[in-house]
Structures are given as structure tokens and as C-alpha cells.
Amino acid sequence: MKLEDIRREYTKGGLRREMLADNPISQFETWLQQAVDAKFTDPTAMVVATVDEHGQPSQRIxxxxxxxxxGFVFFTNTGSRKAQELKSNNxxxxxxxxxxxxxxxIVYGEAKPLSTAAVAKYFLSRPAESQLAAWASAxxxxxxxRKVLMETFHNMKAKFSKGEIPLPDFWGGYCVEPTKVEFWQGGEHRLHDRFMYIKKAGGNWDVDRLNP
Incomplete structure (x- = not known):
């Protein structure tokens, strides 16, 4: 196998300035709906990249x-690597x-912790098994x-078997407030279409076309 020989053309359509919404949230909602309508597997899956105190980046989905x-909201254990890294660099x-x-x-921005009420509202909407998994996993x-992990899970299941599963004090969420958002559409001959929204001081957005 020669990795350098693996390639294909991008032919599914172009992207022009007049096709874009005035702000990136509206544009993202349009693209996300199209991904959902196309029945993609996990259309809401996103890679989250953070940086630790030594400047080492890490990523996860x-x-x-x-x-x-x-902005964009996700939830996590506040003891996780990403949450700990966001404490020192949001x-x-x-x-x-x-x-x-x-x-x-691609969304560039800052993560702001959600209120306990917002976190609890989402946590209590999750399936019971997902709630228990949050309690079981450090x-x-x-x-x-894995045996130890499953034992902890079953212990938590027994512990909360007679009532509502409470919100763990180590579980939270973040809203990523965007400062820049790039939309990329593949193009033939590697002449891709790229547009970057950049937030201005007043809250409006500039849009620049980027070279591919």
C-alpha cells in the first residue's frame, strides 16, 4: 500500500459567497440539517481540541x-482531561x-461553563444507563x-435503584462561544472553497474567502 497514491476528486458542489448566511450559526444550522436529512452516522459528532499547560494539544470526539x-454546547465529566485543560486555557x-x-x-472559540440548572436539565433527560455510566466512570x-468498570457500574445501578439518579457534582457542560468559524467545501483539482467568519467587536461578522 502506498499512502501517497490514495486520492480522489471532490465533486459534490461548490460554495460561493452569495450562498452563505450573514452569520455562522445560521449557516451551520443549514449544513447540520442537511447532514441530518442525509442520514449520516453521528452528524453531531465533533472533534474537540484543547491544549494543556505545557502546550500539548489533545483531541477527542x-x-x-x-x-x-x-454557541455550541457539549457535556462532560469535569474531572476529564479536556475539562481540566479548559480550566487553565478555555x-x-x-x-x-x-x-x-x-x-x-471548524469552530474557534472560548468554552464557558454552563449553569448547574442547564447541566441538570440535560443530565436528567439522558437514558438511565447513561446517567449511571457517568457515575461509574472517573x-x-x-x-x-473492564471488569472493575462494570462492577462499579452495577454498584451504582444498585445504589440508585429506588429513585431518581441525581446529578453528579463532577459532571458539567460548556458553551463554546465562537470567535471564528470556517466552512470548507471540497472542490475539483484541490481547488476547495473556504470561507472564514470572523466576529467583530460589535457582534457582527466579517466573511473572508480563503485560499485552498
């Missing part, structure tokens, strides 16, 4: 759980890779075996 004019990057329609969206920390 999480699911987008809410979107409005304020700047992060989100990446939505919609390969099937040759599109990408996310990002070592565990000796």
Missing part, C-alpha cells in the same frame, strides 16, 4: 447537544468532518480492567 446564538477548537458531502466546519483516569 464528543457530541454536540445544543446550538443557539450563544480556548479550544471544534471540528465537524462531514466526509459524505465533502464538507468540514473519566480519563486509569482503571485496572
Amino acid at each position: 464528543v457530541l454536540l447537544k445544543h446550538l443557539d446564538e450563544q 480556548k479550544l477548537c471544534l471540528h465537524f468532518p462531514w466526509h459524505e458531502i465533502e464538507r468540514q466546519v 473519566q480519563s483516569r486509569p482503571v485496572s480492567s
Whole structure:
């Protein structure tokens, strides 16, 4: 196998300035709806990139759980690596890779913690097994075996078997308030279409076309 020989053309359509919405949230909602309508697997999956105190980036895939004019919302264990890194540097990057329609969206912004009420509202809407898994997992920390993890899960299931599963005090969420958002549409001959929204001081957005 020669990796350098693996290539294909991008032919599913172009992107022009007149096709874009005035703000990136509206544009993203349009593209996300098209990904959902196309029945993609995990259309809300996004790569979250953070940086630790030594400047080392790390990435992981999480699911987008809410979107409005304020930004992009996800939830996590506050003891996880990403949450700990966001404590010291709340700047992060989100990446939505919609390969099937040759599109990408990259969001640059700052993560702001959600209120306890907002976190509780979402947590209590999750399936019971997902709630129990949140209690059972000390996310990002070592565990000796899957057997130990499952034992903890079953212990939590027994502990909360007679009532509502409460919100863990180590579980939270973030709203990523965007400062820049790039929309990428694949093009023939690697002449891709890229547009970057940049937030201005007054809250409006400038849009620049980028070279591919």
C-alpha cells in the first residue's frame, strides 16, 4: 500500500459567497440539517481540541447537544482531561468532518461553563444507563480492567435503584462561544472553497474567502 497514491476528486458542489448566511450559526444550522436529512452516522459528532499547560494539544470526539446564538454546547465529566485543560486555557477548537458531502466546519472559540440548572436539565433527560455510566466512570483516569468498570457500574445501578439518579457534582457542560468559524467545501483539482467568519467587536461578522 502506498499512502501517497490514495486520492480522489471532490465533486459534490461548490460554495460561493452569495450562498452563505450573514452569520455562522445560521449557516451551520443549514449544513447540520442537511447532514441530518442525509442520514449520516453521528452528524453531531465533533472533534474537540484543547491544549494543556505545557502546550500539548489533545483531541477527542464528543457530541454536540445544543446550538443557539450563544454557541455550541457539549457535556462532560469535569474531572476529564479536556475539562481540566479548559480550566487553565478555555480556548479550544471544534471540528465537524462531514466526509459524505465533502464538507468540514471548524469552530474557534472560548468554552464557558454552563449553569448547574442547564447541566441538570440535560443530565436528567439522558437514558438511565447513561446517567449511571457517568457515575461509574472517573473519566480519563486509569482503571485496572473492564471488569472493575462494570462492577462499579452495577454498584451504582444498585445504589440508585429506588429513585431518581441525581446529578453528579463532577459532571458539567460548556458553551463554546465562537470567535471564528470556517466552512470548507471540497472542490475539483484541490481547488476547495473556504470561507472564514470572523466576529467583530460589535457582534457582527466579517466573511473572508480563503485560499485552498
